[in-house]
Amino acid sequence: MLEDPLPFQGQLRETGPVVRLSAHDVYALGRYEQVHAVLRNWQSFQSAAGVGLSNFRYEKPWRPPSLLLEADPPHHDAPRAVLEKVLGPRALRKLHGAWFADAENLVEAVVAQREFDAITQLAQAFPLRVFPDTVGIPKSGRENLLPYGDHLFNAFGPRNDLFTRGDASIGELSAWVNAQCAREVLDENGFGAAIWAAADRGDITYEQAPLVVRSLLSAGVDTTVHGIAAVLYAFATHPEQWSRLRAAPHLARVAFDEAVRWESPVQTFFRTATRDTEVAGVPVREGEKVLMFLGAANRDPRRWHDADVFDLDRDPSGHVGFGMGLHQCVGQHVARLEASALLSALAKRVERIELAGPAKRHHNNTLRAWESLPIRVRLV
Ligand code: OVM
Numbered sequence: 001m002l003e004d005p006l007p008f009q010g011q012l013r014e015t016g017p018v019v020r021l022s023a024h025d026v027y028a029l030g031r032y033e034q035v036h037a038v039l040r041n042w043q044s045f046q047s048a049a050g051v052g053l054s055n056f057r058y059e060k061p062w063r064p065p066s067l068l069l070e071a072d073p074p075h076h077d078a079p080r081a082v083l084e085k086v087l088g089p090r091a092l093r094k095l096h097g098a099w100f101a102d103a104e105n106l107v108e109a110v111v112a113q114r115e116f117d118a119i120t121q122l123a124q125a126f127p128l129r130v131f132p133d134t135v136g137i138p139k140s141g142r143e144n145l146l147p148y149g150d151h152l153f154n155a156f157g158p159r160n161d162l163f164t165r166g167d168a169s170i171g172e173l174s175a176w177v178n179a180q181c182a183r184e185v186l187d188e189n190g191f192g193a194a195i196w197a198a199a200d201r202g203d204i205t206y207e208q209a210p211l212v213v214r215s216l217l218s219a220g221v222d223t224t225v226h227g228i229a230a231v232l233y234a235f236a237t238h239p240e241q242w243s244r245l246r247a248a249p250h251l252a253r254v255a256f257d258e259a260v261r262w263e264s265p266v267q268t269f270f271r272t273a274t275r276d277t278e279v280a281g282v283p284v285r286e287g288e289k290v291l292m293f294l295g296a297a298n299r300d301p302r303r304w305h306d307a308d309v310f311d312l313d314r315d316p317s318g319h320v321g322f323g324m325g326l327h328q329c330v331g332q333h334v335a336r337l338e339a340s341a342l343l344s345a346l347a348k349r350v351e352r353i354e355l356a357g358p359a360k361r362h363h364n365n366t367l368r369a370w371e372s373l374p375i376r377v378r379l380v
Helices: 006-015 032-040 077-086 089-111 118-135 142-154 161-179 191-200 208-219 222-237 239-247 249-263 332-349
Strands: 019-021 026-029 115-117 268-273 277-279 282-284 289-293 350-355 360-363 368-372 374-379
Touching: 026 032, 032 277, 032 289, 077 191, 077 208, 089 118, 089 332, 115 118, 118 142, 118 191, 118 208, 118 222, 118 332, 118 368, 142 161, 142 208, 142 222, 161 208, 191 208, 222 239, 222 249, 222 332, 222 350, 222 368, 239 249, 239 332, 239 350, 249 332, 332 350
Parallel strands: 026 289
Antiparallel strands: 019 026, 115 374, 268 289, 277 282, 350 374, 360 368
């Protein structure tokens, strides 16, 4: 199932608009229309009871809930507004030049090897090169970022092996992440410092500031890594699309969104009914969990023409790979900038990109992820 979720996603969509998963006592949605509708309906479907399988009404969360992801209006709104501004167009315009130059340096060194692992050497290496510096955390301990995110995304799923295997190390990983959120630890020019400055202005409280920084470190690394991995895998397996990008490099951003639609690095999230309600006429009781298969919705043939095809000529906007509605990924512009910097650098240097061996999945309860992606390139 985690190795190849596509057959299950197809069955889910075909079974009906709402499917009862009795093993977990939840409703599951696989069609675009219902996933989209529930994502937008925060009044009837809350996030504050957790966006994983665990219901915070009855179970203690494994960490203090996120002020963004695991909150609803009105509490959600001030932290959200602060992050929107911190990660907004003004901030990104300042990063553009440095990140594009950095991507060119990395790509130059990596493609010189001709064969390499695109996961460790590009998809992980580039975000780790630019993002932690931009948040403003110190160099030491950064190897904790990916394992922390991996556990966090496992924790949205069931208490299976993937989750329990992370138990042993999560105390130490969390302690390190939480320590990076303190004002004294953060560089004065980064996103982290900008969040603390918002507390100085009274936009959020001083108690909220470190948790908002934690959201950057939680949601900003693994997601981007696997989004970039998705687009690199897509191009390695679709040479004609690579030629298309090389002929029209401005398509880098569309390519990234199309890859996020096609692969859906974040596969699933839950909501919890705030009242007795219904989805497609099926009653859902207050307090019940609804599991949305973003990956299934993103390949729903009712919404997408040739849904399984990775195609730069389509308009992927409206995909739910970044969610939808008021929780829609606040970091998506950062992710798009990282991806387009890397793709633009590659498009200049690489004429052909192909698999050099079997690609290997990394299993996670929420993420559609890669362990390794052996790549061979022919240089221009
Ligand atoms: C957060 C958070 C953590 C994981 C994912 C996410 C996709 C947000 O801590 O706010 O959004």
